[in-house]
Amino acid sequence: ALVDERGAALVEVNVETDFVANNSVFRAFVTGLLSDLLDHKLSDVEALARVMSSQEPSLSVEELKAVTMQTVGENIRISRALYTPVSSGQSVGIYSHGNGKAVAMVFLSGSENQEALAKDIAMHIVASQPQFLSKDSVPQEVLEREREVFSSQVAGKLQEVVEKITQGKFKAFFQEACLLEQAFIKDPEVTIQGLIDRAAKA
Missing domain, CATH: 3.30.479.20 (Elongation factor Ts, dimerisation domain)
Known part of the structure; x- marks a missing residue:
């Protein structure tokens, strides 16, 4: 890259x-x-x-x-x-791992001079391999499939309990599969979305 x-x-x-x-x-x-x-x-x-x-x-x-x-x-x-x-107003970060075996390129729009942040996010992508950008970008069929898996795991429990457990499992799924929900690999106390928000305020 x-x-x-x-x-x-x-x-x-x-x-x-x-x-x-x-x-x-x-x-x-x-x-x-x-x-x-x-x-x-x-x-x-x-x-x-x-x-x-x-x-x-x-x-x-x-x-x-x-x-x-x-x-x-x-x-x-x-x-x-x-x-x-x-374009102007975009920052690009590239991270290459293992002599180019895995590469990520991240574009951040809305502020210049954020190449270090873009590179950190690119490094995070290579390490964490998110499947989706955000919760909103997860296809409906994936959500339905996950719901079926979660439901089969809690079959026979009260409906309120099933709903609570399913919500918790979806939260964990989003934190694992969606880039913006993931804990930043260099600082697990903050999500990628939180990292971007923090940079936007600076």
Whole structure:
């Protein structure tokens, strides 16, 4: 992942071994892909393959990929690509873990100079792997499925007891599955929403 004045880019490139993933030739190829995404504002792998490489201007990205595969001795697959512009009033944070095996990119709107907060939230996402942004973004079918699971766990109890237990289980589910409800990994006393609210007041 890379962010600069051109925007933000994220690319997923798969190889067969960690040895190649750590290889300087492969790493340079990936860095070049990010620059190409930013230069051409692309979010399409096939379109990316056709552009001329910024790393080796006489070759297309596809041709450079073939050369890189010969050099490192492994198959390389460009799986996903994303470009997004960054507007004024947005802060972007990137966190990469395990030499790029897990990457998160966070955009915060409404205030500038919040890159450190955005990076902290990106790190939290990589570590905690939330499924949803907020309670409101959980699909209805997921809520129904969870309700069925909770109901089966408390079958035979009084209705008032069932309601209380179900509410408690939903609260725990949201705290585990929804980013904004999760306890911040660096300070479990505050949720991600609380962290954002605190930064907005500062």
